[in-house]
Amino acid sequence: MLETIVVPLAKIVVLLNAVLVAVTFLVLMERKVIAWAQSRLGPMRVGPYGILQAIADPIKLILKEDITPRKADKYVFTLAPIMSLVPALVVFAVVPFGPDPFYYLSDINVGLLFIISVTSIGVYGIILGGWASNSKYPLLASLRASAQLISYEIAVTMTLVSVILTTGTLSLVGIVEAQREGGLWFAFVQPVALMLVFIGGLAETNRAPFDLPEAETELTGGFHTEYSGMRFSLFFLAEYANMIVISAIVVIMFFGGWLQPFPNVPALAFLGFVPPWIWFIGKIFLFLYVFIWIRATLPRYRYDQLMALGWKVLIPVAIGNLVVTGILKVAL
Amino acid sequence: MAEAIVFWTLAVLILGLGIAVISARSAVHSVLFLVVNFLLVAVLYVTLNAEFVAVIQVLVYAGGIVVLYLFVVMLVNLKKAPERYADPRRVPWTGTLLAGAVLAEVIAIGVYSTVSSDGAAATGGGLGADTPFSDCGSLVSCNTEQLGWVLYTSYLIPFELASMLLLVAMIGAIVLAKRHL
Numbered sequence: 001m002l003e004t005i006v007v008p009l010a011k012i013v014v015l016l017n018a019v020l021v022a023v024t025f026l027v028l029m030e031r032k033v034i035a036w037a038q039s040r041l042g043p044m045r046v047g048p049y050g051i052l053q054a055i056a057d058p059i060k061l062i063l064k065e066d067i068t069p070r071k072a073d074k075y076v077f078t079l080a081p082i083m084s085l086v087p088a089l090v091v092f093a094v095v096p097f098g099p100d101p102f103y104y105l106s107d108i109n110v111g112l113l114f115i116i117s118v119t120s121i122g123v124y125g126i127i128l129g130g131w132a133s134n135s136k137y138p139l140l141a142s143l144r145a146s147a148q149l150i151s152y153e154i155a156v157t158m159t160l161v162s163v164i165l166t167t168g169t170l171s172l173v174g175i176v177e178a179q180r181e182g183g184l185w186f187a188f189v190q191p192v193a194l195m196l197v198f199i200g201g202l203a204e205t206n207r208a209p210f211d212l213p214e215a216e217t218e219l220t221g222g223f224h225t226e227y228s229g230m231r232f233s234l235f236f237l238a239e240y241a242n243m244i245v246i247s248a249i250v251v252i253m254f255f256g257g258w259l260q261p262f263p264n265v266p267a268l269a270f271l272g273f274v275p276p277w278i279w280f281i282g283k284i285f286l287f288l289y290v291f292i293w294i295r296a297t298l299p300r301y302r303y304d305q306l307m308a309l310g311w312k313v314l315i316p317v318a319i320g321n322l323v324v325t326g327i328l329k330v331a332l
Numbered sequence: 333m334a335e336a337i338v339f340w341t342l343a344v345l346i347l348g349l350g351i352a353v354i355s356a357r358s359a360v361h362s363v364l365f366l367v368v369n370f371l372l373v374a375v376l377y378v379t380l381n382a383e384f385v386a387v388i389q390v391l392v393y394a395g396g397i398v399v400l401y402l403f404v405v406m407l408v409n410l411k412k413a414p415e416r417y418a419d420p421r422r423v424p425w426t427g428t429l430l431a432g433a434v435l436a437e438v439i440a441i442g443v444y445s446t447v448s449s450d451g452a453a454a455t456g457g458g459l460g461a462d463t464p465f466s467d468c469g470s471l472v473s474c475n476t477e478q479l480g481w482v483l484y485t486s487y488l489i490p491f492e493l494a495s496m497l498l499l500v501a502m503i504g505a506i507v508l509a510k511r512h513l
Binding site for chain 2: 073075076079108109110113114116117118120121123124127128131139142143146147149150153157170
């Protein structure tokens with residue numbers, strides 16, 4: 001009873017709250033980092049250095065009026081933000097924060113495929129949100145979003161296959177263990193795959209420079225133009241939760257998950273005093289920082305450039321990487 | 333007992349959603365019901381300990397193909413249900429024939445499986461005790477490894493034929509879309 005129901009439930013509660021709190025502070029981090037990149041101070045009014053802005057923003061969003069356009073499809077309009085957020089949270093069921101079962105909810109045999117398939121459900125939120133608003137800019141944005149997400153999903157999935165080939169397992173715990181046994185992070189074994197997954201991840205989370213579905217200057221906010229209040233903030237939460245998911249995938253697949261840096265070098269063994277889950281979360285935040293850094297640096301792609309990059313560069317490179325990995329796997 | 337309850341609940345929900353798919357007024361609602369239907373079928377696979385098939389069901393059908401359906405439906409934007417058939421006495425022969433063929437097939441499969449209940453094992457399709465990966469350590473099941481093994485040994489030729497078929501379909505689509513290559 002305690003093992004099968006109470007402990008997993010407690011873990012779920014802790015995990016969900018941790019993710020949602022992390023998201024609110026991630027928004028603050030984004031505003032601060034972009035401000036520093038542009039020689040500004042960012043939010044400074046609420047609390048010391050504006051730290052309490054992370055609490056003020058959600059309160060504002062919850063209290064705002066929630067408007068449904070009269071011509072909107074009511075059921076789908078309500079359903080879309082939920083369909084967008086829930087998959088992003090479900091993914092954390094298989095993310096391992098540390099080596100033993102205490103640190104994760106479940107270690108399933110098809111962990112990686114589970115993550116890919118659940119995140120592919122999240123697309124519906126964006127597509128249906130744009131359609132149900134019954135308004136022209138959101139519809140255009142959701143058409144863009146569906147084309148973009150499908151294109152980049154192919155490249156990312158095909159790249160992850162080449163990583164699976166090197167490990168021989170789909171279990172996320174197994175993938176990290178393989179890196180510990182090999183003594184080498186897969187970032188050094190599969191550098192091309194790392195680049196592909198990271199670029200594809202940027203595109204799948206609709207982050208700059210691939211934020212075409214919500215391009216403010218052309219589409220007035222894109223698929224969530226007609227959303228307000230809490231429903232809008234669900235889309236917002238989903239985007240940031242997806243950023244955390246992509247960072248977690250990159251860290252698990254290429255940067256040794258919860259492992260300390262260079263676990264096979266005895267001179268660095270003293271790094272082991274830091275608990276594994278802190279390493280994992282630290283690495284995730286490093287990648288979140290890179291996400292924000294890229295947003296502050298790069299201009300947005302044009303739509304045809306985006307599709308050309310996906311189909312003519314990323315997918316061929318992913319196939320090439322897969323073939324080379326297969327040949328090396330057989331040859332070595 | 334618990335398994336039976338889960339199975340029948342799922343079965344009723346899946347069939348009910350199937351009816352909802354064909355009876356929904358808006359095409360987008362139909363597609364949404366179809367997504368939920370596919371997700372429930374995936375749950376059914378999980379109860380059969382076929383995690384790999386379940387995940388692939390979600391990834392390929394719910395996450396991939398139906399997104400393309402939705403794409404097309406949104407472009408067509410059918411808000412109203414289509415008009416009724418002009419002549420109610422007209423019988424759609426093709427539809428009736430196809431429905432009859434499917435019914436005959438289902439009955440044939442049912443009869444065949446009851447006559448030879450150990451048919452699968454006899455034809456070499458089932459997983460024998462000598463297949464590798466029967467032990468998978470701490471994990472619940474090693475369905476993926478077993479499926480891979482069977483696909484590349486017993487079912488190698490059908491597997492390759494299916495991939496050829498998909499290749500032909502892909503080339504056909506490209507030829508249709510681009511007149512001058």
